[in-house]
Amino acid sequence: MSKYRQLQSIFIDRIEVNQYIGLDTSILFYNKLQESIQKPLKMILLYGKPGTGKSVLINKIYHDAKDKKNVFLISTPIQQEEEFIKKLYTFLLPESTLPEDLTYNRFIDICNALKDKKHITVLLDEAQLYSSSLMEKIRLISDTRTIKFVVSLHKTEKEDLIAKEHFQSRIWETIELKNGTIHDTNMYIQKKLIQQNYFEIANMFRKSNIKLIHKFTKGNYREINKLMFTLFEIYDYYEDNKPSKIAGSTIKNRYLEMSALKLGYINA
């Protein structure tokens, strides 16, 4: 595989805990979330625009904590109430003891019975996909204090409403994730490249490149990944067909602009 094709793969948008990039702000959120989990809270709300690193953060928390504590992750929402309750039951008690007719009310009773004996934390990713009625039940389950929920959801008008209805009246802790600054953008790109030993490529990025990347992506990590992927796609093409065009020791803003055009950030 060519160098630039390998570089493209670094910026494929996926959640890989071992490729977690510890930026100043993300470390701050990570520590804040860790602290919140330690507190005797019922629910913790983690929200922000898509691409601000919520899923990465929640996965990192799960990865780091799963061996030490009773922390569980539901990364894909379980829409069916029965299925969801069963899943929670398996987190609390062995699957072999799972009753066939487990209803929501019975599960609440089980939780109340376990109140002082067991405490677990359940991380719910993409929580905006849960129905309002299920969210209400999740809230009531958390009231038993046997299960603590960390709810991660996208910040849109509709989801703000969900947040308002189900959490804001009884806010325990909220963490809002935001897009990165120019400094974060720079560190993100540098660390991603250095992590994979692309030191020379990391050195090719100048301040003007970073400023342009930040301008196009507004510091959104998903958009940065997309832009970088396209940039290296263009570089890969030139390396195969017109290598003289990419000669030089710096990244040319022209190719960043071409990437932005392809992704529709700017128009001709």
Added chain:
Amino acid sequence: MLEIEKLEKEWRRYRLKRLKPLIFSSIALLVAAAAAVWLTETGSNSTLKNGAEEIEATALGLPAAATKTSSNIEPSVPVEKASVPIVEKPIKSGTKKASVQTETKETEKKEVRMSRTETVESEVTLNPDTAFMESLLDDMKDSSTAKEYRAVIPVKEEIVASSTTERKKSPVSKKSDDTEIENTEKADRSKGSGLQIQSTKTNNTLQLLIERFSRSNDPKLASYIAQSYYKKGNYKKAVKWSVTANSLDPSGEESWITFARAKVKLGKRDEAIKALRVYLNQYSSRKVRSYLRRLESKR
């Protein structure tokens, strides 16, 4: 599949679109400048012309305005008549006054004298108003103060950074690129305390890279560390790390270039040239050759 030709065309259109306002504004600016020059020249010419006419009129014993008008309309038109349209045109008060009096030679002379003085006055008013210079100077003072203020921040930052690294001796002018990025960040963050955190974090990153190098002994990583030190303005460390990179992989051109660049910054241009020549004796590199040529030309 990437349609690069289409993308290139699109980019050219985009560039043109971006350049359009710039081109138009420069054209507008040029036109405005040309117009200003033309107006200034016309103004000074008319003043000179007036002056010349007045002198001529004095010589002939006639008011300047009369001469001007007579030359413009008809040579046979009497002086009194010629004075009328000028009275109607209240452009130059000097000429106007001159045209009112045409009775006797003495009064004419007096008026000519008056017109002269007033022409002088009008010339004075045509002179550019220098009042804006004062405000400009004030602005300059302000901007210089702002510059001073800006200059203070890196110093502070340098001090903060030096507490964690060996940057104590590096002069303020040798400000690192990272620090510069952080300075631009300053606008976003606008809090001085943020700068301290940034510097420490950046140094921590470098520290982590050094630790990583101690495990991997990767020459590329050593070269990257050398370049990072160079960007930070720590040229001695940059030399040290480029030598480390160099000893692990003598063919890596980046480490040689960083070595040479750091040496130049340390005022040892000859050593830099010597090192690059040594490299070129063994390896061929367009980049090294061009940098060597640049160094030699500046000698």
